[in-house]
Amino acid sequence: MSNPNNVSQNIRHDLEFIDGHALNIPTLKVLHADGEIYPGAAEPDMDQDTALHLYRTMRFIRALDERMQAAQRQGRVSFYMQCLGEEASITASAAALDKNDMIMAQYREQAALRYRGFTLEQFMNQMFSNELDPAKGRQMPIHYGSKELNYMTISSPLATQIPQATGYAYGQKVKHVDKDTNTLSSQIDNITMCYFGEGAASEGDFHAGLNMAAVLKAPVIFFARNNGYAISTPADEQFAGDGIASRGVGYGIKTIRVDGTDALAVYAATKKAREVCTMTGEPILIESIAYRVGAHSTSDDPSGYRSKQEEADNSETCPVKRFEAWLIKKQWLDLDAENKLNEQVREEILDALKVAEKVAKPELIDLITDVYDTPIPSLIKQFEQLETHIKKHPQAYPTTSGRLK
Amino acid sequence: MSNPNNVSQNIRHDLEFIDGHALNIPTLKVLHADGEIYPGAAEPDMDQDTALHLYRTMRFIRALDERMQAAQRQGRVSFYMQCLGEEASITASAAALDKNDMIMAQYREQAALRYRGFTLEQFMNQMFSNELDPAKGRQMPIHYGSKELNYMTISSPLATQIPQATGYAYGQKVKHVDKDTNTLSSQIDNITMCYFGEGAASEGDFHAGLNMAAVLKAPVIFFARNNGYAISTPADEQFAGDGIASRGVGYGIKTIRVDGTDALAVYAATKKAREVCTMTGEPILIESIAYRVGAHSTSDDPSGYRSKQEEADNSETCPVKRFEAWLIKKQWLDLDAENKLNEQVREEILDALKVAEKVAKPELIDLITDVYDTPIPSLIKQFEQLETHIKKHPQAYPTTSGRLK
Amino acid sequence: MAKVNMLKAINSALEISMNENPMACIFGEDVGVFGGVFRATSGLQEQFGKHRVFNTPLTEQGILGFANGLAAFGAPTIAEIQFADYIFPAFDQIVNESAKFRYRSGNEFDVGNLTIRTPYGGGIAGGLYHSQSPEAYFAHTPGLKIVVPRNPYEAKGLLRAAIKDQNPVLFFEPKRLYRASIGEVPEDDYIIPLGKAQVVKEGSDVTLLAWGAQMEIIENAAKQAEEAGISCEVIDLRSIIPWDVETIAKSVTKTGRLIVSHEAPITNGFGSEVAATIGEECFLHLESPIMRVCGLDTPYPLALEKEYVPDALKVLAAIKQSVSF
């Protein structure tokens, strides 16, 4: 395509439309539900430590999700979002990354963060927006972030992280540009992983992010979690193409669709994608297919828009059980021991919750910090007025008044 | 695709990416440069009147473009944009529509408006933003519009008309919904034609507009004019896929690419597209390939970003000459007579220009009309203050002061 | 006349509008089968079918682009943005397109049929992305009208007026009050004219001005002030654009004092326009500086929401400060 219009050069003389579904995109499956590798599939190169860490992360998240869902029902936490059904999709893709790769997620990817070592206490402090939350209690539960773990703080507005991931990845490339010759001086060492839902992929930011990454060659993996729903909106009211994967060709981006309940397929595809990114500096699109088994969030009630039957039909293959079956086949796992471990985890979660909910809220000053690098004069003035007011009426602002000097 | 994730259901077990250029999209050509129909191509069903009207429109626009470009150089008009090289693309596509179809264009589609009967005087009044301009002299030259001719007034912000076209077309469909049964009660009679450049197609609004049209089934033709440049930005710094056409499959939209210098290919494809739209209520994507032979606008100087050689290489086939050759072959055209007619047109243009530039500017009141259906109180007050001020200093505001009562 | 909450009042206004014109459409994220995440469009798809009440793909700029086109076609167009915090991707379509559609075409085309409904404001532990009050962003944009109702009765009458009005109207719904605010609402159609403020309570010492959910706060403050012997005139602005300068100026001419209150950050909030205009209009009548009791110049917080919001206590403090100036 070296012509100025940048299009392929074949010609035809009969009038025929290209069908809206001209690409029939297959789904990669590696691991059978019974724990066997499919004939024709290659078992990815995954060592036992990685496999167990992946497995335990999934089970941890499942326990956490269950507990926190219950805690919300009890009114102890204001809001929660489970990743039920998508554990393998998220954990296995995170496992295929380097720990210095940046992750820019949507919100349902707590498993990726856990895989990197986010502690139970850190989860809890964020959800209870207490003073130990490094984000100072400013966002709703589940909006985690960690500079140390290269996990960008979650932002509620959907899809905004997609072009941002392109920019971040571009930085990871420019780092290797020699300032004298203006050329890439070494291979790209780290990439950006960008997670988003099939709903978010309808936003204009999706289009901008993918197109820019393809044109500017930014080493980013776009990981579309197609879980069938955006709150109540089913995928067939969200798009009419063949999933999100069919869009890759529109941007000139190499693409693959994987079974998101198959940890090995996800792992293998992501590993390979990362390799291409670092070697060519180009983006990759992965579409992972896994049904959103739970509700959208604790504010949602799916019975208003989908049938129990559909839910049952689509949650047959449990991603955790399937991976477990493989581990057992490989004799890498002592299930009884793991179950005991998991019981312990469940107790730890409850204990941590009890601790975190009692920790004080952030201090008054954190109302105005971090708006700018240092508070601007008008904000300092506003703060002083507020402080004076609260000191006059300490009983009306019990959360903060006690700690004012 | 009746699964909740709305994806195709074939499976593979070997890890392979779909190539970023997996679709190799051909370009439809019907008319050879020598005026012959290509072997294997079908001559579209176009009667002599239509053909001549199409031809004369192209020649009129060429004359207008030339004159106005010159007028801008002389400082008589502030700004102009030619459609040099794209005459066939625009005129032939407009010719394939019903006159009650809505046209929502970008800005370089003056030929479509002319085809529908916009008069020389109307062009001039708009460009000189005088009081005879129905849009009351509020927009820069070439931002035409006509309710009578179903040509939506041009808006400078790029791509905004794309989702708007989807909405407008949806209205053309909802008109046929029976209010008692809530079902489509008759065939759709009119559709919307949406023109835009390959540059504008990078905007988020493009993504939103096409996806919504596909999902909500809006009868709109998306007509992408890929002319190789967005001001100075070449197509290969704009996108990395195979043109704009490769995106159709990402939305599940039937798509075709045509040679935009071939009036018959454009006409045939658009005619067929319109048929599909009215029958299925679904959108179609057409990508038309024609090089932007002239500068972006009179504010632009292409020598700063492309070579004379490239310009020469890509303006070899003149769309007007090619169509002319066909007309001559068909013995539908007396070239000498046409050339005389064209001379006359050129003179008329100059005369009309001289008239329009002397017509008064709109009156002061038009500063505040049409902001709302009726001016709101604050605006009336602002206007009265301004009027008083101008009456005190009439010499400082000569354009309007003379006509104040 | 039944006692209903604000959601029901809105739902009723929508139903009447859908029956009024067979071209009318309602759409947005999750507004279809589900009836919207707050259930304001509950039951409407069932009644009017999928062609006229429907989910859109998840794209606010698309929703508004589509809405502009549909309104230009001539259909009564009622678009929902799920949270006002998510209206910004549609900012260009609203500010550059909806607002300028009629003007730029010399009235050849217009989107006067457009109404944009969106829940706004804090008080639901929503943090910085589920609590914003963005009315001031739009108030700087000629061509738009902006309306904010304070209770169910007002919501129905104002929404009906917004839908019938032949200009694009932004209708901000105080989500904190969706279920909390309950009142008598006629089942039949009625209209409350846009652009007219309402004196909710007469008084003589100081004028309190707000709109939407903030009305409850200033009414509460006014009550407490009365107990301290200060007579407050309480006004609901109702329409942000056009706004009723006359009613406010008349009140301030009488009381000599004005306090404006909104949740949005103080800097360049709509309170600044009110203060600037009334400061000029009533210059010789002002007995103390016009005060603004507003959100701080920070994003909307979560843990410290109580500290952040312009509550009744802060309004009361301002009242006392104003009368003792």
Add this chain to the structure above:
Amino acid sequence: MAKVNMLKAINSALEISMNENPMACIFGEDVGVFGGVFRATSGLQEQFGKHRVFNTPLTEQGILGFANGLAAFGAPTIAEIQFADYIFPAFDQIVNESAKFRYRSGNEFDVGNLTIRTPYGGGIAGGLYHSQSPEAYFAHTPGLKIVVPRNPYEAKGLLRAAIKDQNPVLFFEPKRLYRASIGEVPEDDYIIPLGKAQVVKEGSDVTLLAWGAQMEIIENAAKQAEEAGISCEVIDLRSIIPWDVETIAKSVTKTGRLIVSHEAPITNGFGSEVAATIGEECFLHLESPIMRVCGLDTPYPLALEKEYVPDALKVLAAIKQSVSF
């Protein structure tokens, strides 16, 4: 020290910034080979290569999304929006993302490295889509800084400060002055601190306040007023956020009168914030109402631009009205 126009001054600030940090990048529509439609980035791609100075696809929301990401990575990030009128598709990325990036993460992440340059304002026969002054839309957004220079010297020093500042900064360039404004500009690096207004001319009867291209207008009006025996203090606000309340309040305390002028529509323009704040700060010192000489509440016109703009004659009329109040 050479006499150069504003474009050259901006180009020089960009060149210094690119040399200062090998990660610094400049990008936007047509900024590459072509050097931008106004040529502000002329020669920079040649000097710093295609990786660091480049065209983007035509998507403002993409440019700002990309810019937020690159700035978060830590690279000095200089994004150009071709016309301020086209900044609205990027509104969400600026207002919901850039502005809140640091706050929402508790300073784990920030985009302090971001600078957004964009030409704004009228006077070039550009009509409603090539003339807007959107500073007030952003002034209502905590987390952003906003700067507007009035001449080449100021442009270079303020742009350098904006780029070095560790907060996202919007830098509005008065396009009417790009080539028209010529002045002495040091070739070396220097910085003009953000947040400080400048008293351009001292005076005693009335304070005139503006920023950017409007400075020329009020200076002109001040000259004419002097001839009529009225002494004007003329102030360039320079930074819209944070803004220098102290300097303005001090001046108004002295003169007792204030006139603010901007091209943007008057309603909820930044003039309203200035009037509201100074009305409160200087309540007891004001001898006449604060006046705003601004654009009308309409889209920016074309044929009647001369009538629309707040020209020197209108400012002069306001000065006379103010002093004779």
